[in-house]
Amino acid sequence: MTAASRASSLGVIKPEHAHFSDALYLESGEVLDEFELVYETYGALQPDGNNAVLICHALSGNHHAAGFHSEADTKPGWWDTVIGPGKPIDTNRFFVVCPNNIGGCNGSTGPASISKTTGKPWGSLFPQVTVGDWVESQKRLAQHLGINQWAAVVGGSLGGMQALQWSITYPDWVTHCVVIAAAPGLTAQNIAFNEIARQAIFSDPDWCGGDYIDANTAPEKGMALARMVGHLTYMSADNMSDRFGRELRQGSFDPDDNEQPIFQVESYLRYQGSQFATRFDANTYVLMTRALDRFDLAAASDGDLAKALEPASAEFLILSFSSDWRFSPARSREITTALLAAGKRVTYSNLESDAGHDAFLLEDADYIALLHAWMKRVAA
Amino acid sequence: MMLRSDVETIAGWVGNGSKVLDLGCGSGDLLAKLFLEKGIDGVGVDIDTKNLTTALTKGLRVIQQDMEDGLLNFENTQFDVVIIADSLQVLKRPHAMLTRVVQIGHEAIVSFPNFGHWRSRLSLLLSGRMPKTKALPYSWFDTPNIHFCTVADFESLCRQLDIEIIERKVSGDRTYLAKIWPNIFAKSASYRIRHR
Numbered sequence: 001m002t003a004a005s006r007a008s009s010l011g012v013i014k015p016e017h018a019h020f021s022d023a024l025y026l027e028s029g030e031v032l033d034e035f036e037l038v039y040e041t042y043g044a045l046q047p048d049g050n051n052a053v054l055i056c057h058a059l060s061g062n063h064h065a066a067g068f069h070s071e072a073d074t075k076p077g078w079w080d081t082v083i084g085p086g087k088p089i090d091t092n093r094f095f096v097v098c099p100n101n102i103g104g105c106n107g108s109t110g111p112a113s114i115s116k117t118t119g120k121p122w123g124s125l126f127p128q129v130t131v132g133d134w135v136e137s138q139k140r141l142a143q144h145l146g147i148n149q150w151a152a153v154v155g156g157s158l159g160g161m162q163a164l165q166w167s168i169t170y171p172d173w174v175t176h177c178v179v180i181a182a183a184p185g186l187t188a189q190n191i192a193f194n195e196i197a198r199q200a201i202f203s204d205p206d207w208c209g210g211d212y213i214d215a216n217t218a219p220e221k222g223m224a225l226a227r228m229v230g231h232l233t234y235m236s237a238d239n240m241s242d243r244f245g246r247e248l249r250q251g252s253f254d255p256d257d258n259e260q261p262i263f264q265v266e267s268y269l270r271y272q273g274s275q276f277a278t279r280f281d282a283n284t285y286v287l288m289t290r291a292l293d294r295f296d297l298a299a300a301s302d303g304d305l306a307k308a309l310e311p312a313s314a315e316f317l318i319l320s321f322s323s324d325w326r327f328s329p330a331r332s333r334e335i336t337t338a339l340l341a342a343g344k345r346v347t348y349s350n351l352e353s354d355a356g357h358d359a360f361l362l363e364d365a366d367y368i369a370l371l372h373a374w375m376k377r378v379a380a
Numbered sequence: 381m382m383l384r385s386d387v388e389t390i391a392g393w394v395g396n397g398s399k400v401l402d403l404g405c406g407s408g409d410l411l412a413k414l415f416l417e418k419g420i421d422g423v424g425v426d427i428d429t430k431n432l433t434t435a436l437t438k439g440l441r442v443i444q445q446d447m448e449d450g451l452l453n454f455e456n457t458q459f460d461v462v463i464i465a466d467s468l469q470v471l472k473r474p475h476a477m478l479t480r481v482v483q484i485g486h487e488a489i490v491s492f493p494n495f496g497h498w499r500s501r502l503s504l505l506l507s508g509r510m511p512k513t514k515a516l517p518y519s520w521f522d523t524p525n526i527h528f529c530t531v532a533d534f535e536s537l538c539r540q541l542d543i544e545i546i547e548r549k550v551s552g553d554r555t556y557l558a559k560i561w562p563n564i565f566a567k568s569a570s571y572r573i574r575h576r
Contacts, residue, residue: 315441333445333453336443336453337453340423340443340453340454340455340458341455341458345441346423346441346443347432347436347441347442347443348442348443348444348445349429349432349442349444350444350445351429352429366429366430366433369433370429370432370433370436373433373434373436373437374436376436376437376439377436377439
């Protein structure tokens with residue numbers, strides 16, 4: 001970590017663990033007899049417990065949202081631009097909580113954890129979890145930490161879906177709700193991309209029906225391919241043109257070898273894919289994409305989104321990014337329109353960006369300023 | 381820039397605790413005043429991110445959108461009052477906007493600069509050039525004000541659109557003259573209108 005980044009950051013953060021021995025009844029009907037959550041907290045909880053902010057992570061995110069894991073660590077948490085002292089989610093004011101969701105692969109109970117029943121990794125036997133299940137598990141964590149209301153629940157993408165779910169499942173818990181680059185449910189195109197990713201994983205011989213840990217292997221090729229497809233949907237066409245254009249990769253290449261990458265963009269995607277494959281669990285990836293596919297906020301109210309949002313009492317901030325085609329601005333406007341129709345307090349902004357869906361994780365002056373301005377209304 | 385007297389006129393017309401939509405709310409000065417003085421349940425619409433951010437620091441709620449996109453995200457009669465303060469003249473289709481605002485609001489408040497004011501008339505007559513005044517300092521080719529109208533024009537359009545004028549208030553250097561001959565002496569005019 002550089003001196004500069006240390007000054008504006010939380011410094012070294014140590015993840016914490018909480019064990020929950022009461023069973024978690026999942027929406028699928030299955031039961032997790034016990035579970036563990038790994039999480040990080042930043043800032044201090046006020047005695048009245050009213051300054052807590054929950055950060056919900058997206059598909060490939062985890063509990064490490066801000067700060068560094070060691071003095072030598074060069075890469076801060078995934079949302080260090082937004083969380084920290086003096087930042088929009090100001091740790092001088094708020095007590096910020098970010099758990100790794102169940103089903104994840106960063107320390108919370110998930111497919112790679114050891115099942116008490118079998119003494120082996122869960123693998124293919126790990127139950128499918130949903131956005132609603134995550135909300136339940138996050139509520140358990142809140143109670144464990146002595147929190148009985150969130151000053152704000154904040155999330156981007158799949159994290160935004162959790163924030164929305166929180167606002168209607170436990171309206172009394174959520175005073176402010178920030179939903180960034182999310183959607184009330186996936187489109188057919190979204191599901192199709194997820195299905196391609198899953199098929200890439202399933203078609204890897206090392207997938208072993210999901211029990212690859214038992215077989216002492218991992219479907220890294222399939223995972224890399226899945227990530228390449230996913231990564232593509234996070235970027236915009238303009239952004240890719242700017243970054244790579246038709247630039248050729250460095251070095252010499254054999255004109256007869258069609259498997260070698262020729263263009264920079266190919267090398268980039270291969271690198272992103274292979275990096276991800278070594279750090280992320282394939283079962284978790286499948287589970288997360290399934291949770292995304294199944295999320296449908298309006299399903300219980302016959303497709304009437306305004307009716308679905310009726311129970312919410314939070315004040316909402318809905319944000320989208322102009323070049324995001326994975327969860328396009330139109331999806332955020334759907335949420336905003338439904339909130340207005342339901343008579344809820346809402347602010348909506350479509351921020352100008354060429355970074356596609358990824359924009360929600362990047363540093364942009366307008367984005368940071370707007371979030372900062374809005375967060376001032378959240379009492380702490 | 382809105383005249384101070386127009387702001388007071390609008391504030392006077394908004395009922396305590398009413399549901400208000402402010403179209404083209406800018407950085408939210410009018411909305412903030414209405415929150416403070418009238419305890420309204422209000423939301424603004426503006427296209428500009430910087431304006432929006434400034435409005436948010438005031439604790440306001442704003443929807444970022446092009447106010448000329450048809451406003452179909454709002455339901456009919458969703459608001460007690462819809463305000464278009466000093467922005468009718470920047471719209472591409474002011475007639476379509478008037479039709480829509482009296483649908484989504486039980487009532488609408490519209491204020492605009494009167495292009496029939498004697499200074500504009502005299503300036504055009506004498507110089508033969510499009511008028512530039514302190515309040516309207518733009519050249520004809522780069523002005524945001526693409527649809528100027530006079531008091532008489534506006535009232536004629538309301539008749540055409542079957543919109544009822546509930547009340548009119550005008551501002552001018554000599555208010556009594558502006559009241560008698562608004563089309564000549566009003567610098568700006570504010571109207572309460574509704575669907576007939």
